[in-house]
Amino acid sequence: MSGAKMPGSVVIGRDVVDRMLHLETGRTDEALNARFGISYNSWRKIIAGRPVRSSMAARLVRRVESIEPGV
Numbered sequence: 001m002s003g004a005k006m007p008g009s010v011v012i013g014r015d016v017v018d019r020m021l022h023l024e025t026g027r028t029d030e031a032l033n034a035r036f037g038i039s040y041n042s043w044r045k046i047i048a049g050r051p052v053r054s055s056m057a058a059r060l061v062r063r064v065e066s067i068e069p070g071v
Contacts, residue, residue, distance in 0.1 A: 009051035012060065017047060019064050036063055 025031050029040045038046070038060060045052050046060075 006051050008054055010054045010057045011049055011051050012046045012057055016061055016064055017049075019068060020046070023064065023067055035067070036060060 020036065023035065025035050027040065027043065032038050032040055032043050036043075038056070042052060042056065052060075
């Protein structure tokens with residue numbers, strides 16, 4: 001994760017985004033929420049390299065790590 005221009009927000013690192021693309025089961029609200037705990041709108045921000053709340057980013061990284069540890 002890297003810094004962003006909005007306070008309290010970060011840009012999800014490309015390595016995490018690539019892992020998410022590999023792990024995704026669908027791009028609907030339902031599929032993204034079940035897999036990563038995020039909405040479609042959050043997904044669009046993440047893959048576009050736009051900032052998201054740092055708390056959501058930290059939770060998401062933990063979730064990805066729990067799905068596929070150590071990759």
